[in-house]
Amino acid sequence: MPEPTGADHGTVASPASTTTTLPDPAALLATALDQYAGGYEFDATVTVNGEEASAVAGRWVDGASELTVTSGDGKVDYLIAGGGQWARLPDGEWEALEGAPTATSPLLALAEPSSFDRTEPAGDAIVVYAIYPAAALGLQGEPIEVRLIFTEGILVEAGYETLIEENTAVTVTAFRPVGDTTPISAPTT
Secondary structure, eight states: OOOOHHHHHOOOOGGGEEEEEOEEEEEEEHHHHHHHTTEEEEEEEEETTTEEEEEEEEEETTTEEEEEEEEEEEEEEEEETTTEEEEEOTTTTOOSSSSSSSOOGGGGSSSSSEEEEEEETTTTTEEEEEOOOOGGGGGOOOEEEEEEEEEEEEEEEEEEEEETTTTTEEEEEEEEOOOOOOOOOOOOO
16 A cells, blocks of 8 residues: 555655745844833843953843943942932942933844844744944944844844954843843932
């Protein structure tokens, strides 16, 4: 008796004929950023020539943020809330910083790339390569390609490489939904 064919029992695609339909990168990015509109947590590292130069960990909730920046043996906590910004060293007191802080989500810098270069599947993830003006990322110079990684429609990582005074700097930031939704408020003194 002959083996059943795909026509008899459903079509089975061969690996050579399998194609993956990738989402529109602009829509994917907009939807992912909307998911973080109320808050998110993040961890970022900057490496220069393969050595970690700094790390930042924190959370952003409803227009306010708290974060810790570590560089070498130094560590500083920052708080941005209620129209002000503060910093403190370990075991120190909060000190007000001058200047008006931003009340928008730092992720909004990723909302408007100049263009999208390409979109690729990567296992269970989708990787989008987007081009941003350097100024959008707080840098100077030529436009920068940012690698955006999405898992199940959620932005989980953004990273890019730049040259700073002939040194290769790599910035990678991981994002996740906010676990601690406690409102972030100005320090009491």
